[in-house]
Every structure is written in structure tokens, then in C-alpha cells.
Amino acid sequence: MPRYIWLAVIALVLIVLPFGLKGYTIYILSLAGANILSAVGLNLLMGYAGQVSIGQAAFLAIGGYTSALFMTKLGLEFWLAFPLAGIITGVTGLILFIPALRLSAIYLAIATLGFGAAVQQLIPLPYWSAIFGGHQGIKVPRPQIGGFVFDTDWELYYLTLVVVVALLIVSWNVARSYIGRAFIALRDKPAAAEALGINPTRYKAYAFVLSAFLTGIAGALQAHLVGHISPGEFGLGKSIEIFAMVILGGIGSLPGSILGAVFLTFLPHWLAQAKLLYTFFYGAALVLVIIFMPYGVWGFFVRLYYRFPAIQKLFPKGA
Amino acid sequence: MLTVQDLSMRFGGLQALDRVSFTVNEGEIVGLIGPNGAGKTTVFNLISRLYDPTDGRISFRGEDLLRLRPYQIVERGIVRTFQLLGLFPYMTVLENLLVGEHRDFWAHPIAVALGLPRARRQEHDRRAQALWLLRFLKMEALADAFVFALPYGTQKLIELVRALLARPRVLLLDEPVAGMNAAEKAAMREFIKRINHDWGITILLVEHDMNFVMGLCDRIIVLSYGRVIAEGRADEVQQNPEVIAAYLGEGISVART
Ligand SMILES: Nc1ncnc2c1ncn2[C@@H]1O[C@H](COP(=O)(O)OP(=O)(O)OP(=O)(O)O)[C@@H](O)[C@H]1O
Ligand SMILES: [Mg+2]
Numbered sequence: 236m237p238r239y240i241w242l243a244v245i246a247l248v249l250i251v252l253p254f255g256l257k258g259y260t261i262y263i264l265s266l267a268g269a270n271i272l273s274a275v276g277l278n279l280l281m282g283y284a285g286q287v288s289i290g291q292a293a294f295l296a297i298g299g300y301t302s303a304l305f306m307t308k309l310g311l312e313f314w315l316a317f318p319l320a321g322i323i324t325g326v327t328g329l330i331l332f333i334p335a336l337r338l339s340a341i342y343l344a345i346a347t348l349g350f351g352a353a354v355q356q357l358i359p360l361p362y363w364s365a366i367f368g369g370h371q372g373i374k375v376p377r378p379q380i381g382g383f384v385f386d387t388d389w390e391l392y393y394l395t396l397v398v399v400v401a402l403l404i405v406s407w408n409v410a411r412s413y414i415g416r417a418f419i420a421l422r423d424k425p426a427a428a429e430a431l432g433i434n435p436t437r438y439k440a441y442a443f444v445l446s447a448f449l450t451g452i453a454g455a456l457q458a459h460l461v462g463h464i465s466p467g468e469f470g471l472g473k474s475i476e477i478f479a480m481v482i483l484g485g486i487g488s489l490p491g492s493i494l495g496a497v498f499l500t501f502l503p504h505w506l507a508q509a510k511l512l513y514t515f516f517y518g519a520a521l522v523l524v525i526i527f528m529p530y531g532v533w534g535f536f537v538r539l540y541y542r543f544p545a546i547q548k549l550f551p552k553g554a
Numbered sequence: 555m556l557t558v559q560d561l562s563m564r565f566g567g568l569q570a571l572d573r574v575s576f577t578v579n580e581g582e583i584v585g586l587i588g589p590n591g592a593g594k595t596t597v598f599n600l601i602s603r604l605y606d607p608t609d610g611r612i613s614f615r616g617e618d619l620l621r622l623r624p625y626q627i628v629e630r631g632i633v634r635t636f637q638l639l640g641l642f643p644y645m646t647v648l649e650n651l652l653v654g655e656h657r658d659f660w661a662h663p664i665a666v667a668l669g670l671p672r673a674r675r676q677e678h679d680r681r682a683q684a685l686w687l688l689r690f691l692k693m694e695a696l697a698d699a700f701v702f703a704l705p706y707g708t709q710k711l712i713e714l715v716r717a718l719l720a721r722p723r724v725l726l727l728d729e730p731v732a733g734m735n736a737a738e739k740a741a742m743r744e745f746i747k748r749i750n751h752d753w754g755i756t757i758l759l760v761e762h763d764m765n766f767v768m769g770l771c772d773r774i775i776v777l778s779y780g781r782v783i784a785e786g787r788a789d790e791v792q793q794n795p796e797v798i799a800a801y802l803g804e805g806i807s808v809a810r811t
Contacts, residue, residue, distance in 0.1 A: 404669065405667045405668065405669075408666055408667055408668070408669045408673075409663070409666060409667050412659075412661075412666045412673065412677060413652065413653075413656060413659035413661075413666070413677070413680075414663060414666055416645070416649055416652060416653050416656075417653070417656065419642060419644065419645060420642050420645075420653050423642045423643065423644065424640055424641075424642055426602075426604055426624075426636070426640070427636060427640030427641070427642070428642075428653070429623075429624040429625045430602050430624060430625075430627065430628060430633070430634055430640065431628055431633075431653055431654060431656050431657075431716075431720055432625050432626075432628040432629060432656045432657040432720070433625055433653075433656055434623075434625045435625070441663060445667075487644075
């Protein structure tokens with residue numbers, strides 16, 4: 236099966252990758268892993284289920300603070316605090332889902348925007364600065380399983396790799412199942428979807444919970460990678476960045492979200508010297524993609540694939 | 555089996571339906587006809603609970619349908635198609651058919667997410683079922699085609715196939731042969747007869763093609779301006795002066811068209 240050969244090649248590359256790279260690059264690569272989860276999480280919600288959210292950074296914050304505080308304040312082990320961060324963020328996804336039941340796309344976008352702003356404003360309030368650390372934020376402990384502490388860049392990379400691959404498989408399973416089809420059906424023809432027995436409330440709830448869960452894990456991952464967390468990381472800019480990853484990669488395409496996330500994670504580091512240039516490229520890339528690749532980078536590849544038989548021979552269908 | 559009683563529907567100032575009553579008995583093929591804007595699609599929309607009627611009752615096998623939500627209707631065995639197509643355009647034919655089988659997917663979301671064997675087996679079985687039906691209809695070549703790229707008539711047929719996969723007791727078909735040529739219409743007529751006769755599915759259909767309706771339906775209900783103006787066998791309805799005036803038109807003999 237050629238598909239398995241390609242997967243094996245990709246796996247091998249990802250495993251040996253750190254051996255040829257500088258520590259800092261490995262670290263950025265791990266951060267890209269966290270962003271992949273955020274982008275896939277938003278794509279399932281927005282691209283599949285058609286529910287626009289521009290407050291995803293709030294879920295990152297909730298996931299990050301939960302994992303950190305469960306370890307430092309409640310003394311939980313990492314392997315318990317980390318998944319709980321995802322689950323608790325998933326539950327807050329249900330809160331965001333309640334307005335989604337009644338609101339049309341544009342008002343939902345505004346509601347999620349408000350949610351994102353509220354969370355970012357609430358965290359640094361002085362009432363609970365003993366817990367959340369105010370604007371300065373708090374230190375986040377390194378992941379530790381048994382006696383093993385993940386404290387080098389490449390140890391953290393492998394931890395990230397396992398988490399990201401596992402959750403991509405989960406996302407893929409859901410997207411290709413009756414649940415993923417129900418998302419698309421409700422997005423495109425809600426009346427027809429309901430007439431076939433799809434309960435819109437239930438499936439919108441699934442989409443919000445799954446999206447929040449993935450983003451919560453991404454937030455926890457990022458917090459543990461960076462070793463520190465503060466509210467400044469979770470502004471509107473971060474939400475828009477996740478949004479841009481989805482649009483850039485191709486809305487409704489999970490491989491596209493992976494590309495979009497990796498690209499937009501590395502871009503600012505490539506252009507680190509020239510802050511102005513970064514903003515320029517960032518904007519220019521988005522505009523170009525929207526004009527020339529309306530289905531995102533991945534959609535562009537798919538079209539090339541169907542246009543040129545030579546590529547089809549190289550990558551047989553289903554690969 | 556399906557009973558509509560004094561059903562009224564008002565959209566703003568427009569009385570789309572005015573105390574419509576009729577019954578569809580088990581095993582029948584019933585035609586619902588009438589001029590444009592008579593309220594035929596509105597009847598379907600009310601039965602499938604898209605709207606709440608202004609007044610009246612709808613019951614199916616003794617159960618009050620007005621107490622159900624739209625997504626619960628299919629569980630009772632009522633499945634509809636849409637006048638302007640209810641297919642999901644960015645899905646393949648096979649994926650559309652799998653949505654038709656939605657009520658047969660019961661694997662828990664967690665089992666789906668983790669890719670547990672029972673979720674995989676269910677997906678596999680449902681695919682096999684949909685492919686079996688496609689092969690039975692000699693349409694297996696279309697399985698992986700995207701719906702939006704197919705001719706209108708083919709799309710209409712696929713929507714009907716999808717409805718069948720939802721295991722209907724009653725099928726509501728809104729203009730099933732619109733946009734089809736004569737040969738396709740003839741094939742569709744035979745297909746609907748088989749669905750009815752061999753599979754025991756009751757049929758209520760809306761259609762403007764009078765040849766099609768008269769040759770297929772056991773009984774016909776005529777709507778005009780939201781009211782039932784006639785009801786009976788094809789020959790009875792065709793003779794009815796009110797129907798001729800309102801819809802069939804003076805001097806247009808249906809047998810000739
Ligand atoms: N959602 C709605 N809002 C307002 N008016 C509506 C709505 N749905 C239908 N109507 C109106 O109700 C009347 C009946 O419409 P309906 O679609 O039931 O007619 P029809 O008999 O199916 O006609 P056709 O043969 O053209 O399909 C029309 O005047 C239509 O404009
Ligand atoms: Mg109509």
C-alpha cells in the first residue's frame with residue numbers, strides 16, 4: 236500500500252528531524268506542533284461545522300493556565316494535569332456553544348470575539364493575582380512522567396510529536412466519520428441535514444467541544460514548552476493568527492491546517508530582524524492566498540494534482 | 555397512516571394553506587398537484603417540521619407529529635426529498651448516501667474519535683450497504699463523483715436513493731422528475747413503482763408532469779391557493795371542472811400530452 240509507505244517516510248523524517256537541527260529550531264518546531272492543534276481545532280469548527288470563532292486564544296489561555304495551575308497549586312502530576320486541561324477547556328467550549336445555537340455566523344463571530352477579550356481581561360485582575368500572577372503571569376513546570384523530566388528541546392519535541400500525532404489521528408477519525416459528515420451537512424444544507432435525522436444542537440455542541448479541547452491541549456502544550464504563561468500571549472492577535480493559519484492552509488482541509496500552522500509559526504522567526512517586513516509579508520501572503528488560492532494552499536495542491544497526470548503517478552490516489 | 559387535518563399556514567399576509575385535510579393510506583402512491591404557489595411544498599415543509607403550522611394537526615400512525623423536532627421525523631419513518639435538491643454539493647455521492655444512513659450510526663463519539671473497532675466496523679458496514687444499493691442500481695461508477703458535477707436528473711435520482719437508505723415507511727418526493735428527459739422519467743416511474751410495490755414504501759409525491767402523475771398515482775389531491783379543491787382517482791380528477799379551470803386548463807386533455 237503506497238499510502239503506508241508515505242506515512243512511514245513522514246514518520247521517519249519527523250523522528251530524525253531534531254538530529255540535524257539547532258536547539259532553537261527544534262523549539263520552534265515544537266511550538267508549531269501546538270499551533271497545528273489550534274489550527275485543526277478551529278478548522279473542524281469553522282471549516283467543517285461552519286461556526287466562525289475569533290476567540291480561540293481564550294481556549295489556549297484556559298488550557299495553559301489549567302495545566303500549569305493544576306500542577307503547581309493542586310500538586311497534580313503532569314500526565315493528569317495535561318489531559319485535564321484539554322477536558323476542562325472542552326467543557327468551557329460548551330459555554331461558547333450556547334450563543335451559537337441562536338446566533339447567525341456574523342453575530343457568533345462577534346460573540347466569540349467578546350469571549351476572547353473577556354478571558355484576556357479577566358486573567359490579570361488583581362483579585363486573583365495570587366493564582367494567575369497578574370500581567371506577569373506564572374512559571375510553568377516542565378512536563379514530568381514518572382521520574383523523567385522533559386527539559387531539553389529535543390525531549391520536549393518528542394513529547395510534542397506524540398501528542399500532536401495522537402490528536403491528529405483523533406481529529407482525522409472524527410472528520411471522516413458520520414460526525415464529520417454531519418458537520419458538513421449542517422453547514423451546507425441545514426434543512427436537508429435535519430430531515431435525515433441530524434440533530435443540529437448535538438452536532439454543534441460536538442464541534443465546539445472538540446475544537447475547544449484541541450485548542451486547550453495546544454495551550455497547555457505551549458505553556459509547558461515555553462515554561463511561562465502570561466495573559467499578553469492570548470490577545471486578539473493570537474486568535475487572528477490561528478484564523479489565518481486555517482485560511483492560509485485551506486478552509487475545510489486538515490492537511491492544509493498543518494501546513495498553514497507550520498508556515499505561520501516559522502515566518503516571524505525567519506523575518507525576526509525586520510519586524511516591519513514580517514507584518515508586510517504576513518499581510519501580503521494572506522492576500523495572495525485569498526486571491527490566487529481561494530481554497531488555500533492545500534486546495535491549490537489538490538487542483539495541481541488533478542491537473543497534472545505526472546503528479547498523480549507519483550502519488551497514487553488515496554495516498 | 556399519514557393524516558393532515560385542517561392544516562393552515564400563514565406567511566405574513568399570505569395564506570399559503572387554508573384548512574387542508576387529507577390522508578395517505580399505507581401502501582398507496584398519492585399525488586399532490588396544483589399550480590405554482592398552491593402550497594404543495596409548504597405541505598411537505600410542515601410535515602417535515604421545518605415550520606410550525608398556524609393551525610391544524612398532522613399525525614402519523616396515531617402519533618402527533620407537531621410534538622416532534624425536524625430531526626426526529628426520520629426516526630418515525632418519514633423521509634423527504636427537496637424540490638431544489640437537498641444533496642450536499644461538496645460531498646461525493648457515496649458520502650451523501652452515508653448521510654442518508656445517519657440514523658443507523660450509533661457509535662459513541664469517543665469510540666469514533668479513538669478509532670475503536672466497533673466504530674470502524676460500523677463505518678465499513680454502512681459503506682458496504684450504500685455501495686450495494688448503488689451497484690443494484692448500476693450506478694457504482696458514480697460513488698466517488700462529487701455531486702455538484704453531476705447532471706440535474708442524476709442528482710434527483712441520487713437524492714431519492716439517499717432517502718431510501720434512511721429506511722422510509724413513507725417517502726415524500728417533491729418534483730422527482732423535474733429536469734429529466736422522457737426516458738429518464740419513464741425509468742423513474744418504474745423505479746418508484748418498484749419502491750412502492752416490492753419494498754412496501756408508501757409514497758406522497760408532488761409533480762407538475764401530468765402524464766407522470768396520472769400514470770403512477772393511485773389517488774390524486776389537487777391544491778389551489780392553499781385549498782384542497784379535488785381528490786380522487788386520476789380519471790375522476792381529470793373530469794373535475796374546477797380542477798380543469800384552476801390547473802389543467804380548458805381543453806388540455808391530459809391523455810394527449
Ligand atoms: N418560507 C416562506 N416564507 C414566505 N412565504 C412562503 C414561504 N414558503 C412558501 N411561501 C409562499 O407560500 C406559497 C406556497 O408556496 P409553495 O412553495 O408551497 O408552493 P408550491 O405549490 O410548492 O409551488 P411550486 O409548484 O412552484 O413549487 C407561495 O406563495 C410562496 O411564495
Ligand atoms: Mg413546490
